[in-house]
Amino acid sequence: MASGFCEDCSRLLEEFNFHLRKVCREFERKIKTIFRELCECTCFSDSPESSYLRRKRRRTRLSLNEESLQTLSRLSASEDIELQKTAAMFYLQLSHHLKSPLPDALLEPVMNLLLSSDLDVQKTISLSLVNLLVKNNELDAGVQMPSDSLTEW
Numbered sequence: 001m002a003s004g005f006c007e008d009c010s011r012l013l014e015e016f017n018f019h020l021r022k023v024c025r026e027f028e029r030k031i032k033t034i035f036r037e038l039c040e041c042t043c044f045s046d047s048p049e050s051s052y053l054r055r056k057r058r059r060t061r062l063s064l065n066e067e068s069l070q071t072l073s074r075l076s077a078s079e080d081i082e083l084q085k086t087a088a089m090f091y092l093q094l095s096h097h098l099k100s101p102l103p104d105a106l107l108e109p110v111m112n113l114l115l116s117s118d119l120d121v122q123k124t125i126s127l128s129l130v131n132l133l134v135k136n137n138e139l140d141a142g143v144q145m146p147s148d149s150l151t152e153w
Contacts, residue, residue: 028133035134069105076109081118088113088124095131 005013075087087109094106113125 031130032133035130039134072106073109076112081116081121084113084116084118084121085124088116088121088128091128092124092131095128095135098132098135 072087072090075083075090078084091106091110091113110125110129113121116122116125
């Protein structure tokens with residue numbers, strides 16, 4: 001695989017990628033543990049506000065079909081920051097209403113948004129992922145960076 005880097009730089013980048021993945025996996029585990037413990041705390045017990053929100057969520061249904069998934073993929077892969085913001089906001093909305101585990105197809109555009117050059121897009125998609133972790137809607141395998149992600153930087 002010709003990367004345009006010398007052997008030493010390629011080795012260092014691979015080592016960096018390995019350590020970054022390790023840190024991300026550990027960070028994900030710690031976040032899950034913290035939020036699970038928070039959810040078990042009596043501070044988060046049933047209150048009138050949480051009952052209202054639960055009833056409101058039951059009435060709200062999001063339909064995800066093949067066309068909407070394709071549109072989301074196009075928005076997240078776009079170089080237009082406003083389109084990326086739209087995709088990130090969709091994920092944020094989805095993270096509030098999704099009742100089942102996140103489908104595999106919905107995770108593919110996430111990396112594009114996490115690697116966006118716009119900080120607001122990164123913050124919004126990160127908040128969406130945290131919401132999904134809190135609600136335990138994450139995939140069993142977790143979100144992992146693709147192996148070619150360093151070449152995109």
